[in-house]
Structures are given as C-alpha cells and as structure tokens.
Amino acid sequence: MLRRILTPLLIALSALTLTLAGAAPATAAPAERSQPLRQTVLYYDASRAAEYTSAVSSAVRVWNYSVSNVRLEPAPVGRHAEIRIIADNGWPRAQLGPVRPGGQVVVWMGRQGTAAGYDAVRIAAHELGHSLGLPDAKPGPCSSLMSGSTGGVNCTNPYPDAYERSRVEANYGSGLTGQRAADGQLMVDRA
Ligand SMILES: [Zn+2]
Known part of the structure; x- marks a missing residue:
C-alpha cells in the first residue's frame, strides 16, 4: 500500500528534478545536469580544427547549455564522428543537418571569416x-545566431535565440522515428 503511494510521488519528484536541471545556470558542469529522456548524443572530431580548437569547444558548450534533446561530445579515438570540423582557407561553411547518429556532416572553419574580423566562437556555433539542421536566417540581428555575418562584424553573440533553440529541440525531439534526415546541402557563409 505504501509503495502504491510512494511510487507516483517518486516519479513526480524525478520530473521536478529534471525540470530544475533544465534551468541550470551556464556555470553548471555537464555531469551535474540530468540527461533528458531520449537525448541524442552526437560525436564531433575537432582534431583538424587547428587554431579554432578552443573556439569549437566554446561553441559546443554553448549548444550543450542551450538545448536538451541533443548533446555534442568529443569523439574518442577510433569512434565514428557525426560532425567533422576542419580548418581551411575558404569561407566558413557547413553541410546542413540535422545529422543523425551514424551519419556524417562536415564543418569547415574557413579562415576568411576570422580574417575579415568575425568572431571565431560565433562562427563555430x-x-x-547548420549541423543540427538550422538554415541561414540572413539578414538578421546579432541576437540571432543564424544571421551569421549579417549580425555585424562586431557581433560576438554565440547563443542561438529562442526560435533557433526550439527548432533544434524539435529536430531531435521525437526519437528516431519520423525524423527528417540530414539535408547535406552546403551552406557557405561568405561575409
Ligand atoms: Zn550559415
């Protein structure tokens, strides 16, 4: 009898804990946040990101803080990486997702973006x-991540806005059935 009362109470408490964890501040370490149900984990390989390695790490932290249904983790050596990040001398560009576990898209951290004065962390985010399925939203304000260069050369905001967050949550929110596959189209971010 006690168990019949306690079980729903424990479930309610777990749900409350998940809700609270979702509102954790940016300073919370990833291990302190509860994993939502059916969270998709995507692995990324930044071994060829060269001088953009730390910018990529910062951008990954931004995304992991901003959304719950998908999480980015560095790929252990020898593991398939869904997102490969490569520095080169072109414009920043990426293949359009949403990439799925076992799939693959590439991000090119083209040096022409930072050479023109744009912020490396915002570019990486x-x-x-794009890897997570967001198209460009140009022209747009600095508060929009996908406005890209049209947010202005002095814009350093690496955070997706509420609409962009909700689109990514939706892209990864319904489990593996009925999900849109990666588009693969190349999005080139010329300034
Ligand atoms: Zn773009």
Missing part, C-alpha cells in the same frame, strides 16, 4: 547550428 553558427556552423554547428
């Missing part, structure tokens, strides 16, 4: 936004 923007290109990862």
Whole structure:
C-alpha cells in the first residue's frame, strides 16, 4: 500500500528534478545536469580544427547549455564522428543537418571569416547550428545566431535565440522515428 503511494510521488519528484536541471545556470558542469529522456548524443572530431580548437569547444558548450534533446561530445579515438570540423582557407561553411547518429556532416572553419574580423566562437556555433539542421536566417540581428555575418562584424553573440533553440529541440525531439534526415546541402557563409 505504501509503495502504491510512494511510487507516483517518486516519479513526480524525478520530473521536478529534471525540470530544475533544465534551468541550470551556464556555470553548471555537464555531469551535474540530468540527461533528458531520449537525448541524442552526437560525436564531433575537432582534431583538424587547428587554431579554432578552443573556439569549437566554446561553441559546443554553448549548444550543450542551450538545448536538451541533443548533446555534442568529443569523439574518442577510433569512434565514428557525426560532425567533422576542419580548418581551411575558404569561407566558413557547413553541410546542413540535422545529422543523425551514424551519419556524417562536415564543418569547415574557413579562415576568411576570422580574417575579415568575425568572431571565431560565433562562427563555430553558427556552423554547428547548420549541423543540427538550422538554415541561414540572413539578414538578421546579432541576437540571432543564424544571421551569421549579417549580425555585424562586431557581433560576438554565440547563443542561438529562442526560435533557433526550439527548432533544434524539435529536430531531435521525437526519437528516431519520423525524423527528417540530414539535408547535406552546403551552406557557405561568405561575409
Ligand atoms: Zn550559415
């Protein structure tokens, strides 16, 4: 009898804990946040990101803080990486997702973006936004991540806005059935 009362109470408490964890501040370590049900984990390989390695890490932290249904983790050596990040001398660009576990898209951290004065972390977060299925939203304000270069050369905001977050949540929110596959189209971010 006691068990019949306690079980729903424990379930309610777990749900409350998940809700509270979702509202955790940016300073919370990933291990302190509860994993939502059916969270998709995508692995990324930044071994060829060269001088953009730390910008990529910052952009990954931004995405992991901003959304719950998908999480980005560095690929252990020898493991398939769904997102490969490569520095080169072109414009920043990326293949449009949403990439699925076992699939693959590429992000190119083209040096022409930072050479023109644009912020490396915002570029990395923007290109990862493409990997997660967000198209460009140009022209747009600095508050929009997918406005890219049209947010202005002085714009350093690496955070997706509420609409962009909700689109990524939706892209990864319904489990593996009925999900849209990666588009694969190349999105080139010329300034
Ligand atoms: Zn773009």
